[in-house]
Amino acid sequence: MPDFIKGGTGNGYLAGVNSENRLMVEAVTYSGEHHANHEEALAFNMLFDVTPTGAGDCFLYMNNTNTIDIVIEGIWLRVASAEQILMKFNDVGTPSGGSAVVPVNLNAGANHPALGTFQAGVDITNLSGGTTINKGWVANTATAFFNFEQDH
Numbered sequence: 567m568p569d570f571i572k573g574g575t576g577n578g579y580l581a582g583v584n585s586e587n588r589l590m591v592e593a594v595t596y597s598g599e600h601h602a603n604h605e606e607a608l609a610f611n612m613l614f615d616v617t618p619t620g621a622g623d624c625f626l627y628m629n630n631t632n633t634i635d636i637v638i639e640g641i642w643l644r645v646a647s648a649e650q651i652l653m654k655f656n657d658v659g660t661p662s663g664g665s666a667v668v669p670v671n672l673n674a675g676a677n678h679p680a681l682g683t684f685q686a687g688v689d690i691t692n693l694s695g696g697t698t699i700n701k702g703w704v705a706n707t708a709t710a711f712f713n714f715e716q717d718h
Contacts, residue, residue: 599639607676608634610669614686617646624690627661632681644709651704651712657696664690 573579582590603609618625630636643651664685671678704710 602637603673607671607673607678609672610680611672612667612669612684612686614667616686616688619688623688624657624661624693625686625688626667627657627664627683627685627687627690627693629661629683630681631683636680636682638714640711640713642709642711643704644707645704646707648706649704651702652698653700653702653712654696655699657693659693661685661690662692663687 573581584590599609614626616625628636661683664687667684667686669680669684671680700712700714702710702712
């Protein structure tokens with residue numbers, strides 16, 4: 567017979583604990599992404615189509631101005647030739663040469679926009695500094711998904 571833990575909210579509910587001191591539960595689990603979208607309505611997608619003009623060109627710029635962190639789960643890329651992709655944090659400057667991209671909220675009933683500056687372009691300039699946080703290689707005319715295990 568298990569021991570019981572009394573609920574701390576005054577509702578009289580009890581939770582069982584087995585002989586290995588494990589809480590006896592029936593649980594439903596779902597991913598953090600599911601929670602962000604369905605419960606918080608804060609999951610977004612950004613689609614853009616650019617062909618950078620040369621090696622080392624910045625083709626996507628994002629600057630979050632919300633008090634809520636933006637977490638990047640991953641990015642799909644398709645390249646015209648073999649490319650090394652560098653991802654950086656904290657470049658400074660005023661981006662030039664890009665066009666606005668609007669992140670779309672993936673919860674169709676939500677009215678929560680992503681707040682910030684989001685641009686895509688063939689060569690976004692006027693940025694400097696920053697720290698490279700990830701590198702990836704994409705083979706010639708390949709499509710690749712970069713999953714950020716640390717969820718930038």
